[in-house]
Amino acid sequence: MSTTSVMGGIVRRKEDPALIQGKGMFVDDIKRSRELAVAFVRSPFAAATITSVDASAALELAGVHAVYTADDVRDLGLNPAQVAVGTLRPLLADGAVHHVGEAVAMVVADDRYVAQDAADLVYVEYEPGDVVIDLKEAFADTHQVHDGVSNTLLTWHGHAWWEGVVDLPDPSPGIQEAKERDDTVVVSLEMVNQRLLPTAIETRAVLADWNSGYGSVELWTSSQIPHAVAGAIGVMFGIPSNKVRVVAPEVGGGFGVKLNVYPDEALVCFASRELGRPVRWTETRREAGFSSTQGRGWIGTATITGTRDGKILGYELDAICDMGAYTQNLTVAVPLLGLFVAPGQYDIPTSYALHCVVTNTPTTDAYRGAGRPEAAYYLDRIIDTYAREIGMDPADVRKVNYWKPDQFPVNTAVGMTMDTGDYEMNLDALLDRVGYEDLKARRDAARAEGRLLGIGLSTYVEVCGFGPSALAGLGFSWAGYGLPAAFNGSGVVRVQADGTCTVTIGTGPSGQGHETTWAQIVADGLGIAMENIEVRHGDSLDSPMGTGTFGSRSIAVDGTATYEATKRVREKAATIAGHLLEAASEDIQFQDGGAHVAGSPDRSVSWAQIAESAYQPHTLPEGVEGGLESSVVFSPPNATWPFGSHMALVEVDPTTGDVDLLEYWATDDCGNVINPMIVDGQLHGGIAQGVAQALFEEAIYDDAGNLLTTSLIDYPLPAAGNLPMFSLDRTVTPTDVNALGVKGIGEAGTIGSAQTIVNAVVDALSHLGVRHIDMPLRPQRVWQAIEDGRK
Amino acid sequence: MYPAKFDYVSPSTLEEALSILSASENAKVLSGGMSLIPLMKMRLVRPTTVVDISRIPGLDEITDEGDHISIGAMVRHADTAASPLVIEHAAALAQAAGATADIQVRNQGTTCGSIAHADLAADQPAAVLALGATMVVASLAGTREIAAADFFVDTLTSALTPEEILVKIKVPKGGKSAYVKLGRRGGSSDYPIAACAVWVDASNGTVSDARIAVTGVGSKPYLAAASAQAVVGTDGSGDAIAEAASHATDDIVVLEDLYGSVAYRSHLAGVYVQRALEEVLA
């Protein structure tokens, strides 16, 4: 396994001792005295007008303090952290509900049990209306989710994805002509990329404490974006953001679900202000199906036009993307993110229409990969289908159409610039390691015995590490709600007076190991031991202005900011050490907990000595200020573009349709790697989630809009025992958009994996006449496909 | 996920537990809690009193009783699965217990709790049906025995009355048994989409007796009598097995859900009857 020139060592995670002993502090571990608890009254209907809310019985119950409805909170306005396209979510349903489980009233009581009892006593009268759940029906617009508003909020096109901002030449020259040529083939598939419940192990949780004496509020929330939450709360309550302290303590998984500012975050602040006591709400697992965002939910047709020798002359994707009833933070941006990578790794003419359509279901938003797994799925499934159609190996078809390394930076047909890439090298690395030819022989031999083995290949490019702050101009800015700019990274490195180091960063991690990775960056730069470096994050007042953790962005952006801050601290420390050692600062080297003069290791000072001098300015050379810290805000010139190649071997039980995932290999390229173990860990989790989409998971709604899969009994998550040991490797193609050469790896595993599995299953069954099976490939579907193929 | 208010008692003798049960309006026995607690949290079940039997001594034993083995009320799935006695004399039950849920649930949930709960797709009820086990049930009025074949009444409904506790299961020795399953997450993972337990007595070359139980397919785990008849008196050849498989859902209203249509489940019932028979007759 290759490592990098910077760091690159496997270092055990600093955060794990606390976490595995159960000593990590999550929102539910933080207690305030005199807390009250919230329960929500939720709509049983997917579409209804609210004719009355009667809370009198609830208010009579001992221990109930208040029941609030839209009337009480209307003055706060709408949460500003929602992209202003479509109908935004009100804090509480205002006159009408648009999905099952929408919060209609908030009960505040002595404890959650009483609150829940009282919620059962709030009588809401509804007048149910027609519901639209089916995506195609919603797209047809025969009935509107929001009266008088078309269900199609907007359509993203490849060459004009943000009207008036980006207008590119038609990226699809010649596709129609190519279709009519008689030496071409046209393959087309309609495919569903199903709705998913992101399901972090820690559900969302909030605790607010409004202090009228200080005129400030503290909010603990299980969030990926504490600074954005602080900004939005400030705007809603009309107080400056420096009076809002939002803390995201340990966060038990996010996957995009905690990348929103939610009504409940504002509502507990409101209730705390009104009642003068701390107020808590913890989402139950079942509630998460209503009160948190969901993922995916596309139905689309992918079409490839190409020659019989593998040259793709056109790729078209026309998809309807489910927004749910309301749009929130990145809801309409998710298909756009998909569009950014829709042409994949290929130098091909393209044409897209991604329709953002509302339905009477909870909101969708980013879920690990956010648009990119969908895009990769459609493209890679149809490439596979095309390869089969023309009788060419799917690996070879990809190679014919790849961008070549000397073409980078590549300007893509959708107006993006891809930084660096060497796709064929990466694919070959995978094929060599797997022993592709032998594997195919093994599959064919098994098939001759009547066993159904299948090989699936997928190769992807994704975009992450957002990103240039200029993207904020496109409407996905949090500047609107109190933050200086979007998409920056920030890092503060401070050497304490005792020579230990504190690093504060603007990220909002939920298990990614930032405390370790960032400590490595700083340890490498300063020569301070890992155990003497403390990394802190997630406090909107104490951390630097940050953007949070999502879109595999933290290392490329906040990591680089920290790297730069480290360099500046080192430069200043070299000046101080030079002064103390009577040497030129250029001759100072840092190592093993201190500094020495190059060539004379015995002429040395410890970090404690340097720091002591730094904090006693009279000991410093003329013109040098006291203190030993640096704060850097970094905005990269571009996002980053990781890529990779994945392969799976499956065996299908021909009688039952049961799919056994036998082996899984991945060769990913995320540029330089700081901690290979953490990178592998991200891939493990990501691949597990992609495999789970392919085989197990689906959020299913009935025609009335009831989520049928609210419990984990009905929504099967992958368990370790359902998966083989993944075999991982990497190639290293550093990016040139940041000094670390790092690209980001949080979502790559998910982006590369679902189609790998489906390609493998279809490969196993193709000789039986099976062309495609929609996910999840539960045994029944696979069995049905085999049956249908036999007919 | 917050249950309605209830009283909790943790008696230290069976008699005490039984008197609380008979005195309370709406009391529920709690053994492993793996089904009861989720139902209470969803407020689908709202007992006034929960009678925790886990602190009553002596209920957690698996014993050899000569012609049968006895499995006490507090024996956990994991213990049933690992017990040499169960593995030797009631392989289907050991396999069904081992294929139940995940390791955390197996360490907590009880075999008797799973039987008493009578879920239509539970694993172990199929095994006790095929093994011809007997349920030993206590109440203040005394003890009675219920044959497995009479125990499962309907979905989540057993022959137990609210005042009764299932104190142990008696599983007869002899014969050969096996349990095979297709779980919702593939292989044997998760609740069965369809599964089958078989028991045969085939000591002298012909199948002299057989019981075949199917779970996950109908409104309750059931004995497929016609399937058993199809193999009894035969040499257990492929033809006999195929014939048995073809009767797997005779007289059964096959259910459908997100994991299986009627057609698929009916097909699977036959497949798993076949696979289970192949395993014991191989």
Ligand SMILES: Cc1cc2nc3c(=O)[nH]c(=O)nc-3n(C[C@H](O)[C@H](O)[C@H](O)COP(=O)(O)OP(=O)(O)OC[C@H]3O[C@@H](n4cnc5c(N)ncnc54)[C@H](O)[C@@H]3O)c2cc1C
């Ligand atoms: C995550 C998860 C996955 C699961 N997967 C599976 C699976 O794959 N296959 C499967 O079969 N099951 C599965 N289960 C259910 C599990 O097997 C339960 O443990 C079992 O159904 C109940 O046993 P218990 O001891 O936990 O009973 P409890 O939950 O304590 O009780 C269940 C019911 O039986 C009654 N009861 C319990 N013991 C007695 C007794 N001795 N006498 C009279 N009444 C009694 C209770 O009053 C209650 O009504 C799963 C459960 C969970 C939580």
